Amino acid sequence: MTRIISSLSEISDSHDALFCDLWGCLHNGVEAFPGAVAALQAFRAKGGKVVLLTNAPRPSKFVMESLDKLGCPRDAYDLVVSSGDAAQDAMFAGAVGKKVWHLGPSKDDGFFTEVPEEWQGQAEITRVDFDDAEGIVCTGPFDEVNEVPEDYRPKFLLAKMRELPMLCANPDIVVDLGDKRIYCAGALAALYEEMGGEAMYFGKPHPPIYDLARRKLSRLGGAEDARILAIGDGINTDVAGAAGEGMDCLFITGGLAHDQFGADPQNPNPELLRTWLEARQRDPLYSMGQLT
Template identity: 80%
Template sequence: MTRIVQSLAEISAPYDALFCDLWGCLHNGVAAFPAAVAALQDFRAKGGRVVLLTNAPRPAKYVIATLDRLGVPRDAWDLVVSSGDAAQDAMFAGAVGRKLWHLGPAKDNGFFEEVPEAWQGQPGVTRVPLEEAEGIVCTGPFDELNEVPEDYRPRFLLAKTRGLPLLCANPDIVVDMGETRIYCAGALAALYEEMGGEALYFGKPHPPVYDLARRRLAALGVAEDARILAIGDGVNTDVAGAAGEGIDALFVTGGLAADQFGPDVEAPDAELLDTWLAARQQAPQFAIGHLR
C-alpha cells in the first residue's frame, strides 16, 4: 500500500539524491510552486543532491532559462537533465536518419541548433520538408494550444507509408499549463504507433534519460549505489520509470490526476488512491498532494 505523507522531509532522510519532475511538481508552466521550491532547498541544505529530471524536449540550457523565468531559484537544484538531452544524443547519432522533418513549435529549435560538445565536428542533421525526410523528430504539436493529435493523421499516413521512424523527444501525453491542458509529443507518437508507424522514446519512463542522469550525478561525486527517490505526478512516466529503475517514488497526486482522489487536493483519499494505482499496476512507495 502506498503511504501518504505530508512533506518531503518526512521521508527524505535515507535518500542521497532526488530525481524530481518539473511540470506539475515544481511549476505549472506559469509560475513556480513556493512550497515545492522550499522542500528542494531544504533537502539540499541537508546534503542531498537534486536532479531536475524532465521530459522537456529541449536541451537543459533552455530548460534552465525557463526555470529562471518562472522564478525557480538555482539553489533548489544541482542538475537539470532533460528528455531533450537524451533524444539529442540519439538524433546526432543518426537514430532516425540525417534528413529530418521537425514536428514541433519554434521554441524547440534549440534541439537542432544547440549541438552538444560530444557531437561538435561530427556529421550533422538537416531539417527538411516531410516529403524529403528520412525520419521525424517530434517535440510536440506545431500549435500546442490549439491542435490535437488527430490533426496530424494525414501527415502521419504519408510518413508511415514511406516507413519513416519517429524520434519522440518528450514521452509525456499531456501537461497542464496553468488551467489549460495541452498535448505533448508523446500523444503524437502514440497516434503514429497506433497507425502502424515506428516511434523511439528517450525520456521517462525509458532508460536512456535515467542513464544520463546517473552519469551526471556520478560526475558530481555521488556514489553509484546512492539511494535515489523519484518525485513526479506522471504515473506512466515518473512512477513507472522509477519502478523500472528500481528506485523509490513519491507520487504527486495533485498534478495531472488531481481530480481522482477526493475533494481535498492536499489530502488524497487513501482508498481511492490505492484503487486507482492498482488499475494502472503501479505501487509507488509514497504519495503526497503537492510537493512541500
C-alpha cells in the first residue's frame, strides 16, 4: 500500500535523480508552486539530479521559457525533457509522412520551426492544408480554452476515411489551467482511435520519452532506474509510466484528482486514497498532497 509522506526530504536519500512532472506538481499553468520549487532546489543541493519530464507538446527550449514566465528558477532543475522532444524525433524520421497537417494552437509552432541539431539539413517535413496531408501532427485543440474533442469528429471522420496516421505530441487528456480544466492532444487522439483511426504516442506513459530522458541524464552522470523517483499527478501517465519503467513513484494527490481524497488537498484521506488506487489497479510507492 502506498506510503503517505509530508516532504520529499523524507525519501530523497534513497534516490539519485527525479523525473518530475510539471503541470499539477510544479505549477498550475499560471504560477509556480513555491513549495515544489524549494523541494527540487533542496534535492539538487544534496547532489541529486532533477529532470523535468513533461507531456508538453513543445520542444524543451520553449518549455523552459514558459517556466521562466511562471516564476520557476532554473536552479530548480538540471534538464527538461518533453513529449514534444520525443515526438519531434518521430516526425522528422517520417512517422506520419513528409507532408503533415498541424492540429494545434499557434503557440506550438516551435514544434516545426525549432529543428533539433541531429535533424538539421535533413528534415523535409512540410506543413500543409488538411486536403494535402499524408498525416496529422496533433499538439492539442486549436482553441484549448473553448473547444472539446467532439468538435473534431467531422474532421476525424474524413481523416479516418483517408487513413491518415496521427502523431500525438501530448498524451495527456486534460490539465488544469488555474481553476479551468482544458483538453489536451491525448483527448483528441483517444477520440480518433475510438473512431477507428491510428494514433501514435511518444510522451508518458510510453517508452520513448523515458528513453530520451535516460540518454540526456547519462550525460550528467546518469542513474540506475532503481535510484530514479518519478513524481507526478497523472495516474494513467506518470504513475503508469513509472510502473512500466520499473521506477519508484511519488503520486501527487493534489493535482488532477485533488477532489477525490477529502476536503484538504494537502492531506489526502488514507482510506479514500487506498480505495481510489485499488479501483485503478495502481500502487505508487509514495503519495503526498502537494510537492514540498
